[in-house]
Amino acid sequence: MTASATESGAKRTFTVRAGEASGDRIRLSVYDMLIGPVYTPRAFFYRETLDGEALRASLARTLRTFPILSGRMKRDPDGGLSVLCDDGGVRFVEAHASEPMPDYGPRHTAKKGLERHLSHAMPFWVVDRDTPLFTVKLTHMKGGGSILGLTMNHAVADGSSYMSFLESWVREHRGLGYPKLSHDRGVIDALGASATGDTRMGGAHLTIIGRGQKSAFIGRALMGSLGNVTTVTTRFTAAELATMKDTAMADLAGTERWVSTNDALTAHLWKVLGELRDRPDASEERLGLIADFRSFAGDAIPDDYWGNAVTNTRPGMTAAELRARPLGEVAAAVRAGHAENTEERIREETAFLCAERDAGRFKRVMNTMGLDAFDSTIAINNWSKLPFYRIDFGQGTPFWYDFTSIPIPWTVHIAPTPADQNGARDVHMALPRAQVRALQEPSWASRFHRYAESGETFPLTFMDAKAKR
Numbered sequence: 001m002t003a004s005a006t007e008s009g010a011k012r013t014f015t016v017r018a019g020e021a022s023g024d025r026i027r028l029s030v031y032d033m034l035i036g037p038v039y040t041p042r043a044f045f046y047r048e049t050l051d052g053e054a055l056r057a058s059l060a061r062t063l064r065t066f067p068i069l070s071g072r073m074k075r076d077p078d079g080g081l082s083v084l085c086d087d088g089g090v091r092f093v094e095a096h097a098s099e100p101m102p103d104y105g106p107r108h109t110a111k112k113g114l115e116r117h118l119s120h121a122m123p124f125w126v127v128d129r130d131t132p133l134f135t136v137k138l139t140h141m142k143g144g145g146s147i148l149g150l151t152m153n154h155a156v157a158d159g160s161s162y163m164s165f166l167e168s169w170v171r172e173h174r175g176l177g178y179p180k181l182s183h184d185r186g187v188i189d190a191l192g193a194s195a196t197g198d199t200r201m202g203g204a205h206l207t208i209i210g211r212g213q214k215s216a217f218i219g220r221a222l223m224g225s226l227g228n229v230t231t232v233t234t235r236f237t238a239a240e241l242a243t244m245k246d247t248a249m250a251d252l253a254g255t256e257r258w259v260s261t262n263d264a265l266t267a268h269l270w271k272v273l274g275e276l277r278d279r280p281d282a283s284e285e286r287l288g289l290i291a292d293f294r295s296f297a298g299d300a301i302p303d304d305y306w307g308n309a310v311t312n313t314r315p316g317m318t319a320a321e322l323r324a325r326p327l328g329e330v331a332a333a334v335r336a337g338h339a340e341n342t343e344e345r346i347r348e349e350t351a352f353l354c355a356e357r358d359a360g361r362f363k364r365v366m367n368t369m370g371l372d373a374f375d376s377t378i379a380i381n382n383w384s385k386l387p388f389y390r391i392d393f394g395q396g397t398p399f400w401y402d403f404t405s406i407p408i409p410w411t412v413h414i415a416p417t418p419a420d421q422n423g424a425r426d427v428h429m430a431l432p433r434a435q436v437r438a439l440q441e442p443s444w445a446s447r448f449h450r451y452a453e454s455g456e457t458f459p460l461t462f463m464d465a466k467a468k469r
Contacts, residue, residue, distance in 0.1 A: 192350035251328025
């Protein structure tokens, strides 16, 4: 390990390196580039105090098998992006807070003020700059406990890969073995090259936009980050989810159709948020179902592939249908939407993206789910199977996990809960402030929790006091 440090008051900044540089240049895939060089923030809250020196040592060892995270992003001659594995290093900040650890949870989220527990890198200052692709900020709270704040450049990893890295770091820290993952982006190009149909057919959920459209979208997203969008959090208990699924299955009795608990929860959220939007009956309502395509791309994508491998499908119906259909019918539509993800479809989508890249039009490609986020689409990102509450560096698992508010409205994240909650789900919903004001009415909490027993309901928790009247 090599780690240089600068010190300022109660804060020290280190550059953690693996101590070896292969000099390899990993060319990013079309899915990496579609995301862009934004950063994904995550924070883990521990009752016990973590050992910063030991974390830096184990991180340096882990970077030997994740050289892309210690590298720097470069522009290719053809306009593409690569990461040079030069061991430029990871920024690691260790700080001490003057206040004790708050009792975070679904009734008191960490979103307000979370930025101070992260070490930020500028997404528009990444390419051809000495900007780290991964940063760590370890904050020790007064009286004990630590907050581990992480940011990772989304162009190098999706949510599943992000957590695979953290699991590898944990195992390295604890002296346990772990598999070496593949950073070979060539498998994505090979996936597209094997498509048999017209490459234009793969763009069903993608569109070519003009510069004005893109600028307008970025402007609306920036307005969201400035306070027009806020995040509402609530927890659905295991008993509540069981009742929800039983209700959906009862609606489908005699049809031989089956839906999962996550299908039922997704359908319930779609219906309630549709009520909240209150759009005209004939309006199109779309549900963006974000999915990891490793599981359905066949042998073309190995299980150990580390990078971005995310697509989406968008089932839809009119606003009137969404209001009128029983929960089971909507859950069946959700399940059918997931079933659209096939090996053939992902090959065609990849071929489309590769063709647009090769034609020099890739900067104009945008996901229609994102483009329609302000109008007709509710996006669901289901993280309920990710190991947020298994990141144990030897001092115990986190008691809470959180992330900063998302500036894109009508975006929903379904997250797991600590083990003591036994199969519950935490749901974080980014909503326009006008709709958040409506949620101050007590009746809305009862709509979200209509399947709960009396007395077990979790309130709707708002990111900050600005949401209140």
